[in-house]
Amino acid sequence: MIKLLFFGRLGDVACDAPKLIEANTPAEIRDLLAADFPELGRQLREPQVLVSVNQMIVSWNQPLAAGSEVAFLPPVTGG
Amino acid sequence: MTVRIAIQREDFNLAEEYEWLRQISPAVGAVVTFSGLVRDFESTDGARNAIDSLSLQHYPGMTESLLQEIVDQAMQRWPLLGVTVIHRVGKLLPAEQIVFVGVASQHRAAAFEAAQCVMDYLKTRATFWKKVDQNGREHWVESKDSDQVARQRWAADD
Numbered sequence: 001m002i003k004l005l006f007f008g009r010l011g012d013v014a015c016d017a018p019k020l021i022e023a024n025t026p027a028e029i030r031d032l033l034a035a036d037f038p039e040l041g042r043q044l045r046e047p048q049v050l051v052s053v054n055q056m057i058v059s060w061n062q063p064l065a066a067g068s069e070v071a072f073l074p075p076v077t078g079g
Numbered sequence: 080m081t082v083r084i085a086i087q088r089e090d091f092n093l094a095e096e097y098e099w100l101r102q103i104s105p106a107v108g109a110v111v112t113f114s115g116l117v118r119d120f121e122s123t124d125g126a127r128n129a130i131d132s133l134s135l136q137h138y139p140g141m142t143e144s145l146l147q148e149i150v151d152q153a154m155q156r157w158p159l160l161g162v163t164v165i166h167r168v169g170k171l172l173p174a175e176q177i178v179f180v181g182v183a184s185q186h187r188a189a190a191f192e193a194a195q196c197v198m199d200y201l202k203t204r205a206t207f208w209k210k211v212d213q214n215g216r217e218h219w220v221e222s223k224d225s226d227q228v229a230r231q232r233w234a235a236d237d
Contacts, residue, residue, distance in 0.1 A: 007138060008208035009219040048222070055141040071138060075222035078135070078166060078207025079115055079178050079198065 002029065002064055005071040006040075010049070013040045014072075026051040026070055027060040048075045080154055081161040084146045086137060088169040091179050096163055100183040103161040111190040112181040113198055119173035121211055121220070131212045135168040135177070138206035142166075149200040153182075156196070157189035164197065166207060199230040 002021050006014035017037050023029045034041020043049065050057050050073045053064060057073075064070065081103050085091075093114060100110045120127050150162045161183035171177055180197050184190040209220040 005138070007136060007206065008210075011136075012219075052138075052141065055138070055144065071141070073138070073206060074208065074219075076202075076204065076206055077209045077220040077222050078137070078205050079202035079226075 001066065003067075003069045004029065005069065007071060008074040008077070010040070010043060010072050010074050013037070013043055024064055025061050026053065026058070026064070029070060030060070043074075044072055046074075049073065080159060082147070082150050082154075083161075083163045083165075084143060084150065085163075085165045086139075086142055086146075086168055087165065088167065090167070090176055091165045093176075093179070096165070096179055096181050100161050100163060100181045103183050106185055107160050107183045108185045109187040109190040110181065110183045111187070111194040112179065113194050114176055115178035115198075117171045117173050117175045117177050121213075128213060130173065131214065132173075133171045133177070134210040134212065134217075135166075135171065136208045136210070137166070137168050142206045145205050146201065149197055149204060152200070153193045153197050157184065157193045159184050159189060159193055162193070162197065164201065166201070166205070168207070196233045199226070199233060202226045203230045 002023055004019050004021060017033055017040055021029055030044045051060055052071045053062055053068050097112055117133050119129060121130050146164050159182060163181040165179040167177050180194050182190045182194045203226050210217050211220055
């Protein structure tokens, strides 16, 4: 299983989304989520949204190992 | 080279942070400190709206390693003796301190430039998200293009 984390505004639209999923890439997770949660799917497809695997920013086609932690990151606003 | 990175709910003390940077080495000839505060307003499309509080969320673990990377990058670029980065999380009220960057070096140019560079990268790379509370209504802060532009001036060897 892959553990999912949603930060910032993505957390609000993902409150009913699963937090564990089976998938081979972040892009596949995005497609699976979009099927059931269209607004979340739309926001995950925004070009500014980044994805990390085990806390490293990666491409959406990065192959996933079981037990990975995938996080969806909207543009940051700290400081 | 001495580095201190902290993500915390508690406030920080400017005088203590300055003293810590000052005592790092007798070679320290310059200390530049920056503190960011919570404004009591937000500008949206030219309009100025009062805010009641901010809530800061971050990605524990990833934020610390990104801040370390940002500091490492600055250390490679300037001859620094010490760097401190403190960022607060949780609920913060207007006028509270939110972020601190302090840099110690032998000469002032390196300290000024490195402090600004670390702040510009922190704003655009570090995994923090701000939520505004306005009269009981909450919304997430949108990122600003001007912050991206500010970072890009350091991007020659990005």
